[in-house]
Amino acid sequence: MVQRKSSWEVISARRVLDTPYLKVRREEVALPNGTIIPDYYIIENRGWVGIVPYTEDGRFVLNNQYKHGIGLEVLEFPAGGIDEGENDPLQAAHRELMEETGYSTYQMEPLAHMLANPTGASTRIWWYLARDVRKTGSQKLDPAEVIENRLVTPAALLESIHNGTFAVQGQIAAAYMALERLGFLRTMLE
Numbered sequence: 001m002v003q004r005k006s007s008w009e010v011i012s013a014r015r016v017l018d019t020p021y022l023k024v025r026r027e028e029v030a031l032p033n034g035t036i037i038p039d040y041y042i043i044e045n046r047g048w049v050g051i052v053p054y055t056e057d058g059r060f061v062l063n064n065q066y067k068h069g070i071g072l073e074v075l076e077f078p079a080g081g082i083d084e085g086e087n088d089p090l091q092a093a094h095r096e097l098m099e100e101t102g103y104s105t106y107q108m109e110p111l112a113h114m115l116a117n118p119t120g121a122s123t124r125i126w127w128y129l130a131r132d133v134r135k136t137g138s139q140k141l142d143p144a145e146v147i148e149n150r151l152v153t154p155a156a157l158l159e160s161i162h163n164g165t166f167a168v169q170g171q172i173a174a175a176y177m178a179l180e181r182l183g184f185l186r187t188m189l190e
Contacts, residue, residue, distance in 0.1 A: 007032045016041075043121035045103050046086075049093040050079035050125060050171065052111060052178040053103055053133040059151040060178075061101050061133060062166070066146060075160060076151070076171045090127035097130055099140045107131040111177050114170055127174045129181055154184040 009030040012164045017024040023044040029037050053061040058076075065075045078100040082092040090108065098104050116123035141147060151162065154160040157175055166175065179185050 011036070041120065043117075043123065045123055046082040046084070047089065047126065048079060048081045048125040048176055049089050049096055050077055050127045051093050051097045051108070051130050052077050052127065052174055053097060053130045054107070054178070054182065055102065055103075055151065056132045056134060059153055060157050061103055062150045062152055062157075063100055063171055064148040064150055074168060075166045076168050077174060079171075090128065093125075093126070093128045093130075097133070098137055099142075100145070100147055101133075102135055102137045102139050103130075103133040104136045105130045105133045111174060111181065114173065116170065120129070125170060127170075127177070129178050154182070158184075 011028040011030055013025055013027045015023060015186065016026045025042045025044055027040045027042065029040050031037065055061065062075055064073055064075050066072070067152055078097050080092070080096040080100070080133060082089060082096070086092045086095070095102070097108075108128045111127040111129045112125075114127065115126040116125055139147065139149075157166065161172055161175060166172065176185070
């Protein structure tokens with residue numbers, strides 16, 4: 001990631017929304033050219049993790065879940081916020097994988113580090129590839145979650161990206177990175 005020191009000066013900042021699920025900060029900022037923006041809003045959070053679970057028999061575990069923001073069911077990988085007290089995103093990844101799928105693994109490796117919306121949020125995302133996941137428990141969903149797990153082959157995952165049924169942007173990037181890491185893109189392109 002390209003990292004440069006901010007060239008905006010924060011004149012003042014205050015939190016205008018503070019709930020367990022959403023925190024928003026309002027800043028007054030001065031740009032290098034002297035322009036003052038009196039109300040620049042930033043979503044704050046601890047970040048979140050995404051897991052690309054790949055089973056011992058060669059299938060990906062996907063979640064089919066209703067997302068109220070768009071009012072539709074969405075097909076995606078397990079993912080969730082880093083909880084208070086979780087100092088390592090990997091710890092959150094193991095927890096989220098178990099909570100949303102009932103699957104676990106001893107083989108979880110970093111896949112990517114992404115920024116969700118650097119213009120209006122401080123959100124960082126840590127993606128992991130979880131190899132050889134096995135069903136070892138049951139889902140432990142949050143009250144607002146209803147998740148149906150689906151098992152799909154690498155070819156079916158790629159097809160669902162191309163036909164638009166797997167359509168969340170960061171999730172698509174993680175899918176391609178996992179397919180590449182597992183050697184499927186090379187095989188599919190040959």
